[in-house]
Amino acid sequence: MRINKFLAENGVTSRRNADKLIESGEVTINGKPCSLGAEVKEGDVVQVNGSKITANAKKEYYIMNKPKGYVCTVSDDKGRPTVMDLLPAGVGRVFPIGRLDYDTEGLLLLTNDGDLTFRLTHPKNEVPKTYLIRIEGDISAQAIAKLRSGVEIDGVKTQKSNVHVVESTDDYTKLHVTITEGRNRQVRKMFESVGKEVVFLKRIKIGDLTLRGLDRGKVRKLSPEEIHYLQHI
Numbered sequence: 001m002r003i004n005k006f007l008a009e010n011g012v013t014s015r016r017n018a019d020k021l022i023e024s025g026e027v028t029i030n031g032k033p034c035s036l037g038a039e040v041k042e043g044d045v046v047q048v049n050g051s052k053i054t055a056n057a058k059k060e061y062y063i064m065n066k067p068k069g070y071v072c073t074v075s076d077d078k079g080r081p082t083v084m085d086l087l088p089a090g091v092g093r094v095f096p097i098g099r100l101d102y103d104t105e106g107l108l109l110l111t112n113d114g115d116l117t118f119r120l121t122h123p124k125n126e127v128p129k130t131y132l133i134r135i136e137g138d139i140s141a142q143a144i145a146k147l148r149s150g151v152e153i154d155g156v157k158t159q160k161s162n163v164h165v166v167e168s169t170d171d172y173t174k175l176h177v178t179i180t181e182g183r184n185r186q187v188r189k190m191f192e193s194v195g196k197e198v199v200f201l202k203r204i205k206i207g208d209l210t211l212r213g214l215d216r217g218k219v220r221k222l223s224p225e226e227i228h229y230l231q232h233i
Contacts, residue, residue: 003027006040008114010053011093013074015118021048059113060092061222061230065214066108072099083108086217097121098182106131106203107211109222109230116231120206126159126180127233130205131187132166134174135196139165143194147177153189161190172199207233 001009004018007027012018018027025033028047029040040046046053066072070081074095083096087110097109097117111117120127144165150157162178177187188198204210209226222230 011112072096130178134200151193
């Protein structure tokens with residue numbers, strides 16, 4: 001098994017982040033720094049920053065209704081609360097699938113299944129993720145059309161998205177936005193590109209999977225049916 005897959009499947013981090021750890025020399029096999037593409041064989045001792053990584057016996061899958069004020073990392077060098085602090089006692093080594101930023105709340109998946117993480121996060125798979133957002137005031141039909149067709153953020157045009165208004169008052173507008181990418185702060189930047197600031201952002205769906213009444217800050221295990229759905233989305 002390739003080293004990045006081994007690290008992902010055993011709950012250390014995602015495959016992409018595993019490659020970064022390998023390149024920085026933090027990963028060793030049998031006491032020697034390994035290279036990208038290195039293979040892990042039965043009996044090999046894998047360590048990350050000197051800590052031995054033990055192969056997981058079983059996969060774990062959780063869904064969380066992330067509140068704002070938490071970062072989606074296993075640990076934070078700034079000392080901020082992380083989503084790991086919300087997991088109940090007894091949960092094995094898992095890591096978040098993708099990220100919701102500090103001020104964003106909503107649906108977050110956590111697992112030690114590296115293959116599922118890759119499936120749900122790689123752009124080529126175009127897994128839809130739906131957000132509820134609120135902006136102050138109104139938004140023009142022209143701006144919505146621009147968001148749907150794609151806008152340029154960080155020098156790269158976004159893919160087409162589904163954007164529609166769900167509530168509008170004199171003071172604010174609520175919209176549902178569905179995207180198939182996962183770029184850094186993408187939804188916020190999309191609206192900034194049309195002159196609108198997102199004042200509330202919550203992920204409400206991944207594909208057809210929803211929070212189903214899960215209270216803010218709470219966590220539960222995914223059902224076998226939900227796991228199967230995500231593996232084949």
